[in-house]
Amino acid sequence: MHCCKFIVPALLVAFSSGGAYAQQVGTSRATSASQYPVKPVRLVVGLAPGGATDIIARQIAQKLTETLGQQVIVDNRSGAAGSLAASIVAKSPIDGYTLLVVSSSFAINPSLQELTFDSVKDFQSVGRIAQAPFILVVNPGLRTESVKELVALAKAKPGTLLFSSGGTGGSGHLAGELFKYMTNITVEHVPYRGGAPALLDVVSGQVQFTFSAITAGLQQTRNGRVRALGVTSIKRSKAAADIPTIAEAGVAGYQVVTWYAVLAPAGIRSDIVNRLNQEIAKIVRMPDVAEKLLSDGAEPASDTPAEFGRFLSEEVMRFKKLARDIGLKAEKISLR
Secondary structure, eight states: OHHHHHHHHHHHHHHHHHHHHHHHHHHHHHHHHHTOOSSOEEEEESSOTTSHHHHHHHHHHHHHHHHHSSOEEEEEOOOGGGHHHHHHHHTSOSSSSEEEEEETHHHHHHHHEEOSSOTTTTEEEEEEEEEEEEEEEEOTTSOOSSHHHHHHHHHHSTTTOEEEESSTTSHHHHHHHHHHHHHTOOOEEEEOSSHHHHHHHHHHTSSSEEEEEHHHHHHHHHTTSSEEEEESSSSOOGGGTTSOBTTTTTOTTOOOEEEEEEEEETTOOHHHHHHHHHHHHHHHTSHHHHHHHHHTTOEEOOOOHHHHHHHHHHHHHHHHHHHHHHTOOOEEOOOO
16 A cells, blocks of 8 residues: 555656656747758759749749748759659658749649659648739731630631640640630641740741740730730739730630749648748748849739649649640650
């Protein structure tokens, strides 16, 4: 009986000590989370230096270096239309030190490639950086002053009009295919190696129309070399407020935009995701960053991780459906 007098207090001490230890561990974890980051952060970009995604990533990296107090490094891993970089990040540690900067092609790739990862399930959305519409432009010699007139002409002469893009499977191509699908017209696609030659052949009259990057398309519009009929965003662009959206010009529900965003590997802690989201939202509202984005025809965009996650999932499904409907088939790729 006397031994119990010693055992019970001893157990109480043990449980009390365990509780204190657990509290210390919890406090230590909370402290380390609040101190993130404690070492350099890597932003992986799936394109070579110099492209729009790379330029935006470097802008964000420079500002994040200042706001986070640790160096943020851009790591270009081009290959397989951006899927090599995505594969690297999907398999990286879930500690917040390896992130992925993507454009809208990330949501298109699952429709065109047999990927080694799931574009939605294997990533955690951090947030959008910016987005920009395309602009539908036609050769001035084409007797069309509006989207409705272009559709009417295409229906009157099925198979005779040509539209160009910067390459098969790119956002500009899918913008044209969605336009064809939603208006039930028959026009032929002519792929080029880049948006610049695709636009120049609209200027020369080799093809009749294209969905151009807005900055380049507006420049040629203002020079009188092409005629702008509409922008592809759901709302009018701040860079071209006088040009209607294609949706308001007669194709209800039409929307295709180029967007740029940050993703992390799935499983990353929510406190790190929220910290990054908040910092990026502050950065895109900085006057110098916002001005640079607007000068390139893009608009700063900030949403919560959950909001962008839903948007990304919807984009992937939308393009998969479009690819099925128009007969585009996914191909195996080599991640080299």
